[in-house]
Amino acid sequence: MDLPKFSLDAEILSQEQMAENVYRMTVHCPQIAGVAQPGTFVQMRLLGGDVLLRRPLGIAEAEREKGTLSFLYRVLGKGTAAFSRLRPGAQVNLLGPLGHGFCMDLHRPLLVGGGMGLSPLLFYARCMEKRADVLMGGRHAGEMFWTELFKPYVSKSYLATDDGSLGSKGFAVSLLPKLLEKGEYDAVIACGPEIMMERAAEMAKAAGIPCQVSLEKRMACGLGACLSCSVDASDGTRKKVCKDGPVFWAEEVFP
Amino acid sequence: MNGGLLKTELAGISMNTPVLTASGTFGFGEEFAEFVDLSLLGGVMVKGTTRKPRRGNAGVRIAETPSGMLNCIGLENPGVDVFLQETLPRLMPYHMNVIVNISGTTVEEYGVLAEMLDVPGVAAIELNVSCPNVKDGGIVFGTDPKAAASVVKAAKKWTKKPVILKLSPNVTDIVLMAKAVEAAGADAISLINTLLGMEIDIHTWRPTLGNITGGLSGPCVKPVALRMVWQVAQNVKVPVIGMGGIASWQDAVEFFLAGASAVAVGTANFVNPHAAMDIIRGLEAYLQEKKLGSIRELVGKMDCG
Ligand SMILES: Cc1cc2nc3c(=O)[nH]c(=O)nc-3n(C[C@H](O)[C@H](O)[C@H](O)COP(=O)(O)OP(=O)(O)OC[C@H]3O[C@@H](n4cnc5c(N)ncnc54)[C@H](O)[C@@H]3O)c2cc1C
Numbered sequence: 346m347d348l349p350k351f352s353l354d355a356e357i358l359s360q361e362q363m364a365e366n367v368y369r370m371t372v373h374c375p376q377i378a379g380v381a382q383p384g385t386f387v388q389m390r391l392l393g394g395d396v397l398l399r400r401p402l403g404i405a406e407a408e409r410e411k412g413t414l415s416f417l418y419r420v421l422g423k424g425t426a427a428f429s430r431l432r433p434g435a436q437v438n439l440l441g442p443l444g445h446g447f448c449m450d451l452h453r454p455l456l457v458g459g460g461m462g463l464s465p466l467l468f469y470a471r472c473m474e475k476r477a478d479v480l481m482g483g484r485h486a487g488e489m490f491w492t493e494l495f496k497p498y499v500s501k502s503y504l505a506t507d508d509g510s511l512g513s514k515g516f517a518v519s520l521l522p523k524l525l526e527k528g529e530y531d532a533v534i535a536c537g538p539e540i541m542m543e544r545a546a547e548m549a550k551a552a553g554i555p556c557q558v559s560l561e562k563r564m565a566c567g568l569g570a571c572l573s574c575s576v577d578a579s580d581g582t583r584k585k586v587c588k589d590g591p592v593f594w595a596e597e598v599f600p
Numbered sequence: 601m602n603g604g605l606l607k608t609e610l611a612g613i614s615m616n617t618p619v620l621t622a623s624g625t626f627g628f629g630e631e632f633a634e635f636v637d638l639s640l641l642g643g644v645m646v647k648g649t650t651r652k653p654r655r656g657n658a659g660v661r662i663a664e665t666p667s668g669m670l671n672c673i674g675l676e677n678p679g680v681d682v683f684l685q686e687t688l689p690r691l692m693p694y695h696m697n698v699i700v701n702i703s704g705t706t707v708e709e710y711g712v713l714a715e716m717l718d719v720p721g722v723a724a725i726e727l728n729v730s731c732p733n734v735k736d737g738g739i740v741f742g743t744d745p746k747a748a749a750s751v752v753k754a755a756k757k758w759t760k761k762p763v764i765l766k767l768s769p770n771v772t773d774i775v776l777m778a779k780a781v782e783a784a785g786a787d788a789i790s791l792i793n794t795l796l797g798m799e800i801d802i803h804t805w806r807p808t809l810g811n812i813t814g815g816l817s818g819p820c821v822k823p824v825a826l827r828m829v830w831q832v833a834q835n836v837k838v839p840v841i842g843m844g845g846i847a848s849w850q851d852a853v854e855f856f857l858a859g860a861s862a863v864a865v866g867t868a869n870f871v872n873p874h875a876a877m878d879i880i881r882g883l884e885a886y887l888q889e890k891k892l893g894s895i896r897e898l899v900g901k902m903d904c905g
């Protein structure tokens with residue numbers, strides 16, 4: 346089902362730095378907050394300035410009562426750098442909610458997220474009201490503010506950092522087979538680097554449970570029109586990450 | 601809306617407004633239905649359609665540039681059969697002028713596509729002889745006046761629909777191209793397609809785009825597009841559809857003054873999904889303010905003193 350879409354100016358309520366180059370922006374946008382589903386995203390546009398195209402950002406939090414949306418994003422290039430310089434009171438334009446979100450019809454999902462991929466999983470965890478556990482991967486302890494963010498919404502969290510400065514050392518997915526062993530989970534919901542999601546999908550398959558992944562591709566329109574973000578699907582058709590995704594069942598897009 | 605003012609006719613196509621949307625930037629129109637009243641547009645030039653489905657280019661397909669973007673989509677599309685069987689019937693309820701942008705690999709293929717698309721529900725066909733992102737054909741027809749003329753003749757022979765030829769800016773003499781396709785029977789000329797460009801990642805020393813080169817569009821190309829529209833409009837009798845970097849009604853007014861009978865909005869749709877609607881409203885207000893009775897009173901009226 347497609348959600349109604351809006352293109353609106355939204356006021357920035359807060360902008361905080363969470364770690365080096367990582368920010369949380371909260372905006373007032375009741376229309377989008379009212380209908381957004383976990384896994385859907387917005388195309389954020391800078392008003393004025395020298396950035397032309399919108400940038401896709403997953404929705405990290407949507408507070409329906411307050412009418413607010415939050416985004417957690419890493420500064421990579423000119424667009425995200427410009428976002429990080431905006432102060433409360435400034436406006437951005439949001440096009441959204443876009444795409445299809447995660448399956449909500451699960452009893453005990455295990456969330457697997459790496460880096461900024463944890464952002465849409467936060468919204469999902471919150472909607473699951475403690476029924477989900479989360480396995481998190483990050484570069485180093487400095488980036489693991491995520492543990493605090495997830496704590497109120499998940500029942501257990503597991504963690505790995507590339508340098509071992511917090512949690513286990515190495516890739517988060519290496520912990521996955523052990524977590525899936527007990528047969529406690531009914532699905533794996535993954536968002537992060539593609540290689541991480543591919544491995545998570547393989548392990549879920551080996552454990553006999555379904556897996557959803559959220560793909561990331563450069564996109565321009567966000568509406569399925571420009572075909573910047575299309576990918577090959579396993580059945581030989583082409584899928585648009587912005588419109589058919591960004592969330593797919595792993596077997597739809599991974600061989 | 602005070603109808604009338606913006607109503608126009610171009611190559612036999614009656615249009616509620618002279619504002620169209622450019623091929624490849626607006627899907628099949630339906631993707632934008634929540635933001636644009638499609639029946640108010642002069643037409644939707646739908647995504648480039650080919651005889652067989654195409655998966656397009658591998659790798660990164662877009663990059664932002666100063667005031668613009670590069671793309672190398674590579675004409676990804678489901679092919680004309682799917683367009684006719686599935687897409688076109690779905691578009692009927694929108695009551696819009698569907699202008700099908702077609703690309704062939706041979707002159708004959710343009711004829712075949714033109715004939716297949718000579719069906720109710722198609723308002724016109726636009727010949728894309730200038731897609732810079734496909735290696736087979738495309739650019740060759742777009743840069744050689746004789747080849748472009750033969751493509752027009754092939755299409756005209758097989759369809760009764762108006763035939764619009766879309767010119768590439770990647771030529772030395774745009775007027776020569778325009779005269780050649782007019783002589784071959786084109787009912788209208790649209791320009792410009794994208795300008796060939798590229799970007800290199802200085803950290804990896806690799807091209808940003810999967811296809812190495814891509815087509816430049818957006819505000820940065822507007823001055824070039826405007827100049828070409830002006831040059832062409834003075835030298836042909838057929839109507840010109842101007843496009844290239846149009847993002848506001850003010851931009852559109854410049855194109856009309858340069859000689860365009862209609863304009864098309866491209867990259868701006870990505871920035872603002874209701875850009876075309878905003879342009880329509882702005883044009884109408886401008887005509888009222890200038891006390892003009894029709895958009896036609898603006899066309900080609902640049903005053904060089
Ligand atoms: C559906 C979706 C949801 C996303 N959600 C988030 C999120 O919640 N938090 C977050 O930090 N990031 C998210 N991203 C990635 C984010 O959109 C990019 O990091 C951003 O567009 C980069 O823009 P820039 O101007 O800063 O970089 P640019 O100057 O455009 O490029 C800098 C670098 O970013 C890469 N890049 C450019 N565009 C994209 C893109 N669309 N996707 C991925 N990489 C890109 C380029 O390869 C380049 O190396 C998401 C992407 C998608 C497709």
Ligand SMILES: Cc1cc2nc3c(=O)[nH]c(=O)nc-3n(C[C@H](O)[C@H](O)[C@H](O)COP(=O)(O)O)c2cc1C
Pocket residue numbers: 571622623624625647648649671673675701728731766792793794816817818819821843844845846864865866867868
């Ligand atoms: C992503 C993208 C895809 C395009 N695809 C096509 C196409 O399939 N056929 C075509 O004739 N032109 C295509 N174009 C060119 C546009 O129709 C238009 O001529 C050009 O972008 C200039 O207008 P603009 O600056 O307003 O975008 C494409 C442009 C973009 C940005």
